[in-house]
Amino acid sequence: MIDDRIWEPLLDLAPEDIDAFMWMFEGELNEWTPLQAYKHRITRRYIFLDHQGRAFDEVRPARFEEVEPRLLLEEVMGVWS
Numbered sequence: 001m002i003d004d005r006i007w008e009p010l011l012d013l014a015p016e017d018i019d020a021f022m023w024m025f026e027g028e029l030n031e032w033t034p035l036q037a038y039k040h041r042i043t044r045r046y047i048f049l050d051h052q053g054r055a056f057d058e059v060r061p062a063r064f065e066e067v068e069p070r071l072l073l074e075e076v077m078g079v080w081s
Contacts, residue, residue, distance in 0.1 A: 009036050009049035013069050020077065021047075029056065029064055045076040 005023040021038040027048070029035050035048045035056060048056040048064060055069035 006036050009051055009053065010038050010047075012053060013049065013055070014073055017073070017077065035064070040076050040078075043076060043078045047072055047076045 006026065007018065007023060010021060010023075011018060020041055022041060024037040024039050024046070027035045027037055029048075029050065033050050035050055038047050038049070039045070040047070046058065048058065049069070050056070053069060055067050055072045056064040057067050057072055059065045
């Protein structure tokens with residue numbers, strides 16, 4: 001069995017938190033930008049990352065808004081200041 005999960009975008013953003021997430025699927029922002037979808041194991045929230053380190057929040061089905069990666073990570077993980 002080939003493991004085709006792509007962890008690099010999340011490893012670049014949060015290597016210490018990698019075990020808190022599941023890789024779910026690869027989607028696309030547009031025809032040139034693949035997005036990796038990761039789901040937090042406890043909050044069940046998603047974070048979408050591209051390979052350039054940008055983060056996206058799904059504001060409506062298949063409609064994404066670029067957001068600051070660390071802030072989205074904290075929100076997805078349930079960590080608020």
